[in-house]
Amino acid sequence: MDIKTIKIFDTTLRDGEQTPGVCLEASEKLEIAQALAKLNVDVIEAGFPIASPGDFAAVSMVAANIKGPTIAALARASKKDIDAARQALEKAERARIHTFIATSDIHLEHKLKMSRVQVLAQAQEAVRYAKQFIQDVEFSAEDASRSDWDFLCQVYTAVIAAGATTINVPDTVGYTTPAEFGALIKYLRENIPNIDKAVISVHCHDDLGMAVANSLAAVSSGATQVECTINGLGERAGNAAMEELVMALNTRKEYYRAATNIDTRQIYRSSRLVSTLTGIVIPPNKAVVGDNAFAHESGIHQHGVLNNSLTYEIIQPELIGVSRNNIVLGKHSGRHAFEERLKHLGYELDSQAINNLFVQFKDLADRKKMVFDRDLEALVSVKKAEIPEVYRLTYHNVVSGNKTVATASVQLTSHGKVVENASCGDGPVDAIFKAIEKAVGFEVGLKDYLLKAVTAGEDALGEATVWVEREERIFSGRGLSTDVIEASAKAYLNAINKMLAACGCPSEGQGEEVI
Incomplete structure (x- = not known):
C-alpha cells in the first residue's frame, strides 16, 4: 500500500497568536518554535513581519535560531510586505515567503474594491517579485472556499507560472463542509494545467466545528500539506488542531493512506507548553490532549482497559508522550x-x-x-517563562470573610529595596492586586484572571494566569503555589514584570519604602 507523506505547516506563532487575548513575547515564540522543531513539523510560520516591529523581531529570532523546519513569513500581495518578510528571513536555514490576496467576490467588492482582473494581476506580480529573493514561495487565495472555482483555477495557474511552489486553499471563515471541500480540491487538481509543479495546501478554520474534518477530506482528495495550530488556536473559533490531524492520520493510516513526519511523542508536551505560554486552558474533554482523553470512568470501560487497553483506547497515551x-x-x-x-x-x-x-x-x-x-x-x-524580576513578592498577608472587608498587605523587593503597601478589595484576590498596584506606584490595567488546580487533592498546586494591558498591548503572567492567593500575586507580578520589560516603568513606585 502506497503511503503519501503529508507536510505539516504549523501556524501557531502567526494565526495562533491572533487568538483573542494571546500576546506572546519574542522569547516565548522562540520557546514554542523550539518545541515545534522537536515535533519535526515541516514548516513553521513564524509571523507577519510587516505587522509590527515586535513581529519582525520575533520572525528574525526564530529564523536565526531554528534549524530543520522551513521558516515561513506571511506577506500580503505587496512589495512592501514581501520586502519585510525577506528581510526577517535573512538568517533562516530554509526560508519561505507566504503571500496572499482574497479571491472571493464578497472580499473583492467590500474589502479590496478590486476587479477579478486586478486581483489576478496583483497575485501573479507578488509571486514573481517574491521569487526574486526566495525560491520557496507559497500563495494563498484568501476565502477560497467562497470563491468562484473557475476563477480560482485561473489565479492558481497564473501564480504557479510565476513561480509559486505551494498553492494554499483556505477555508478562511470556516464555511465549507467536508464533502464540498474535498470536491473543491479534486476540481482544482483536475483543472489547473500546471498543478504538477506545486504542492496543494489547505488552511481550515473551525467556525462550524469542521476544520479537522475538512482538512482530512482535502487530504483524501489530494492535498499534501495541511496548515494547522497546536491546540487549534487561532482567529475566532480557531484553526484545525495539529494534534487531532496528526493522530487521525496516524491512527487511520490504512484509510487515508497518508502519514506525517511528526514525532508524536512530543505532542502532549508541546500542547502543554503552548497552553502555558498563551494562557489558553485546554478543555478537559479536548481530543488527544485533554485531561479526560485517557480517563475511564465507566466500570465496564475500566475492566476492558485493564484486560487490554485496545478495548477502549484507540490511541496509546505513550504515543503522544503521556x-x-x-x-x-x-x-x-x-x-x-x-x-x-x-x-x-x-x-x-x-x-x-x-x-x-x-x-x-x-x-x-x-x-x-x-x-x-x-x-x-x-x-x-x-x-x-522566566524574565528579569523588577518586582518580586517577599511577603503577603490577607484577611477575608463573608462578613469582613477583604484586606491585603504586601512586601515587594525591587532593585535591592523593599516596598510595602496595603489595600482593601472585593475579595482576597482583588485586595492583593490593589495592594500590589499601590506598592508599585502605577495603575495596572487588569484584563482577565484565571485560577485552576494543576493536580487533584487538598494540597494541589494552584496555577494562576493574569492578563494586563498597557498601550494597547496585552501581557500575561503566571504563578504557581499551593496557596492560591500567593499564586495569584505571583502571576500579577509576572505580568507586570513582562509589561515593564517591554514598555518601561510609567512612574516611580509609591509604596512605602522600608529598607
Whole structure:
C-alpha cells in the first residue's frame, strides 16, 4: 500500500497568536518554535513581519535560531510586505515567503474594491517579485472556499507560472463542509494545467466545528500539506488542531493512506507548553490532549482497559508522550530521582537549570505530600517563562470573610529595596492586586484572571494566569503555589514584570519604602 507523506505547516506563532487575548513575547515564540522543531513539523510560520516591529523581531529570532523546519513569513500581495518578510528571513536555514490576496467576490467588492482582473494581476506580480529573493514561495487565495472555482483555477495557474511552489486553499471563515471541500480540491487538481509543479495546501478554520474534518477530506482528495495550530488556536473559533490531524492520520493510516513526519511523542508536551505560554486552558474533554482523553470512568470501560487497553483506547497515551507510570516524588526524593524523572518526561535541561528546579521542587515537596508529573511539568514551564524580576513578592498577608472587608498587605523587593503597601478589595484576590498596584506606584490595567488546580487533592498546586494591558498591548503572567492567593500575586507580578520589560516603568513606585 502506497503511503503519501503529508507536510505539516504549523501556524501557531502567526494565526495562533491572533487568538483573542494571546500576546506572546519574542522569547516565548522562540520557546514554542523550539518545541515545534522537536515535533519535526515541516514548516513553521513564524509571523507577519510587516505587522509590527515586535513581529519582525520575533520572525528574525526564530529564523536565526531554528534549524530543520522551513521558516515561513506571511506577506500580503505587496512589495512592501514581501520586502519585510525577506528581510526577517535573512538568517533562516530554509526560508519561505507566504503571500496572499482574497479571491472571493464578497472580499473583492467590500474589502479590496478590486476587479477579478486586478486581483489576478496583483497575485501573479507578488509571486514573481517574491521569487526574486526566495525560491520557496507559497500563495494563498484568501476565502477560497467562497470563491468562484473557475476563477480560482485561473489565479492558481497564473501564480504557479510565476513561480509559486505551494498553492494554499483556505477555508478562511470556516464555511465549507467536508464533502464540498474535498470536491473543491479534486476540481482544482483536475483543472489547473500546471498543478504538477506545486504542492496543494489547505488552511481550515473551525467556525462550524469542521476544520479537522475538512482538512482530512482535502487530504483524501489530494492535498499534501495541511496548515494547522497546536491546540487549534487561532482567529475566532480557531484553526484545525495539529494534534487531532496528526493522530487521525496516524491512527487511520490504512484509510487515508497518508502519514506525517511528526514525532508524536512530543505532542502532549508541546500542547502543554503552548497552553502555558498563551494562557489558553485546554478543555478537559479536548481530543488527544485533554485531561479526560485517557480517563475511564465507566466500570465496564475500566475492566476492558485493564484486560487490554485496545478495548477502549484507540490511541496509546505513550504515543503522544503521556506516561501511564506516574511515579510520585516526595520531600525525601533525591536529586538523582528528580533528574531521572525529568528525563523520563522528555525534558533536556542543563545542570544549572536542574539545580534551580530541584530547589523549587524541594520547596514544593515541603508543602505537598506527593509531587506528581503534572507538578513537575508546571515547575519546568515556569522556568521556561522566566524574565528579569523588577518586582518580586517577599511577603503577603490577607484577611477575608463573608462578613469582613477583604484586606491585603504586601512586601515587594525591587532593585535591592523593599516596598510595602496595603489595600482593601472585593475579595482576597482583588485586595492583593490593589495592594500590589499601590506598592508599585502605577495603575495596572487588569484584563482577565484565571485560577485552576494543576493536580487533584487538598494540597494541589494552584496555577494562576493574569492578563494586563498597557498601550494597547496585552501581557500575561503566571504563578504557581499551593496557596492560591500567593499564586495569584505571583502571576500579577509576572505580568507586570513582562509589561515593564517591554514598555518601561510609567512612574516611580509609591509604596512605602522600608529598607
